[in-house]
Amino acid sequence: DQQVKQNSPSLSVQEGRISILNCDYTNSMFDYFLWYKKYPAEGPTFLISISSIKDKNEDGRFTVFLNKSAKHLSLHIVPSQPGDSAVYFCAASAISGNTDKLIFGTGTRLQVFP
């Protein structure tokens, strides 16, 4: 049972345009959501997070939106750059459980072309 779903395995965007990566979750106990980026041959790196008490969090070119009623979150990258080409994983956690256990989606491969 995939509790965190990324239904688009890949996305191709032109440099300078907006990239929108989507993620859906099923478990209403999740109260913290994160995005990680992974380059080949490297471990994932933390990108941005959002608590369930918020609906938006922004960090430079990256913005995460959370729609709790729809159990949906998205990552916006504006403007997209070739260096953003990587696999992006959405993750969720129930932080009230005092644990670092994250449930990850299957990832979306973003390619930003010139």
Added chain:
Amino acid sequence: KAGVTQTPRYLIKTRGQQVTLSCSPISGHRSVSWYQQTPGQGLQFLFEYFSETQRNKGNFPGRFSGRQFSNSRSEMNVSTLELGDSALYLCASNRASGPPGELFFGEGSRLTVL
């Protein structure tokens, strides 16, 4: 500051063998988590250790085990290897004072089972 170090980076085993993977967290990090990454499955949580105690465990068979030492270094062991155990095994550490879920991953140990 050194990152999370995993050894070995690559290894090949045959079915029925066992394997031990090692992880040294970032200095000062006391929480260590292990994840398995396979194509199409994303990252799946194996277990989490804090101060030498297993704090959480994922849905993996008993062939998968782990431990943490007093210096926070961690090992995971997989016994009676199966072809399906071929994967990238990622270790992550977390600082207690950081944002929840912000994990620092190593580059992983890629296990191939023949």
